[in-house]
């Protein structure tokens with residue numbers, strides 16, 4: 001896929017960079033990637049240093065154990081980069097995620113935090129040594145107990161549904177016990193669990209720090225009503241990143257607010273967990289999509305809503321964009337563009353608007369940033385358009 005590092009490049013395109021432990025071909029810059037690329041598809045870029053920096057922010061600041069929510073980006077290079085940065089715990093939701101994490105980072109501790117699992121998935125995970133599972137119903141609790149032969153070493157995490165808060169993507173519509181069920185399920189699970197916890201998700205891309213406090217206050221009232229003791233509290237994910245048009249508060253403010261809420265609501269002595277997905281890897285990944293055709297303000301790209309741009313199309317989210325030209329050119333005034341993806345489906349449109357230099361033309365590359373979470377991970381093979389090329393850029 002890449003030219004070897006000979007002329008006309010002044011230095012090898014593929015860096016022997018020892019700080020890159022991702023296992024990917026590594027380049028110093030996006031320009032180097034494009035000059036060396038000989039393929040015809042979009043290119044997924046990972047920035048391992050940015051992923052490592054996000055991991056350090058959480059490991060140093062979050063007041064508890066950091067579990068990476070694997071669904072945000074399961075690429076082995078992301079898992080390895082997080083592991084080398086010190087992340088030891090992974091939140092998985094399927095048999096394939098269990099197997100993937102175990103094969104890529106064999107020392108990892110896995111938490112199976114999907115509240116609806118097949119019996120085969122529970123059995124396989126338990127055989128693989130997983131002991132932490134979530135549930136939100138009596139039937140799922142029963143299923144886990146039956147499949148594990150009423151194991152006495154289970155850590156059970158009750159997922160509660162939250163009243164709607166300020167997240168861009170609410171996640172309590174599908175999973176989570178309501179208040180009355182939660183009170184009853186805590187009592188029921190306490191009789192079987194080695195350790196018992198409560199877990200929630202405030203919704204992804206949560207822009208209201210106070211949602212975590214509301215959630216913790218709500219959990220407190222449920223635990224009190226149940227009359228049982230719990231051992232852990234899992235604050236879920238939801239930590240936001242700065243997409244254009246959104247201005248989240250710095251992560252440190254989230255952490256200190258959560259720390260104060262934990263003690264205000266009497267959870268200070270418990271094991272605390274968090275499950276960031278987006279915040280660990282969104283800014284550590286981007287997509288390089290080539291302009292195949294320009295029609296006025298419409299750019300036809302080789303990646304789209306069936307590739308890594310699902311959220312740009314379906315949620316009308318904006319993403320930071322940059323123009324890269326293979327031959328250097330002065331980039332002047334900008335103009336608003338709309339993107340079309342490569343498939344023949346009319347849903348394959350990203351309205352943006354995306355601001356790019358007005359002289360963008362066929363053969364230029366658009367870098368669409370912040371796609372390291374829920375971007376690359378969502379790509380399908382629809383219509384024969386997809387990318388199998390992921391590179392590391394060591395910037």
Ligand SMILES: *Cc1c(COP(=O)(O)O)cnc(C)c1O
Pocket residue numbers: 069071072091113114201203204205236237238239275276277278279373
């Ligand atoms: C998706 C998900 C996460 C990660 O959420 P982010 O908003 O990406 O941080 C964490 N926990 C569970 C149970 C999830 O489903």
